[in-house]
Amino acid sequence: MPEGHVVHSQARAIARAFGGKATEVDSPQGRFADGAALVDGVRLVGAEAHGKHLFIAFANDRWVHVHLGLFGKWRIAKGEAPAEQGLIRLRLRNATHYAELRGPTVCEVLGDDERLAAIARVGPDPIRADADPMRAWVKVTRSRSSIGALLMDQRLFAGVGNIYRAEVLFRQNISPYRPGAMVSWADFEAIWTDLTVLMADGVKRRRIDTVRPEHMPEIMGRLARKDRHGGEVYVYRREGMDCYLCGSAIRMADMQARKLYWCPPCQPG
DNA sequence: AGCTCATGGCGAG
């Protein structure tokens, strides 16, 4: 369910609910039992996100590293943890809160060096103040791959997923098929800046809204359905429907095993 | 009850 904005808000929620307190850590499902034992009862220091990777810090210099993948989910709530239901890989508990993690691609305990190595593997994250977009630019401008594929590469744009990829290209009127080397500096800068705005907004709202305020009246009476991802978007999962701006049909195609949505007239060459 | 799909990413070939 997550693109980077969700992981950032989850990091904040975990830090708020558990930060500074000794935390009971277990793995009701059992698959993370050994890892949980390494940090069970230790004071949880904080949590932070780098792209879609979440790192939870414990006072014994160990980190729980979580990547949700396509199916992973956190449930973070106040009160006493309910009776175990479903497959809970990791559970955090203190006197006031509990958190349950299901279905992650990665859930492991790392030392400090391993954590730094994991962070080094991802590129700049538009949500993070310390992100250096030049690391992405040098790779984009040298690449023959399409900008649509490059936006999904976590070594270039950490935290961007299929929705932000589609929407930022629509908003900037850039075809997803344009090779990276054909993306101008001005276009790259517009993409990066737009991602910082859209994704920061996503962290705050916990949903992806990309439709500009001036276009909202335009689309209000035309919304055909509410998708699970919530929010209002221009092209994502709108295959075959009319483009809100030019009226032609939104297209869908497979790009590297993921669905790509775009509006050809609005996003030329 | 069973099938399909999903906002990811990895390793084999």
Next chain:
DNA sequence: TCGCCCTGAGCTG
């Protein structure tokens, strides 16, 4: 490029 891993929701019947 393909198959596979993780899980749950929303269909269909």
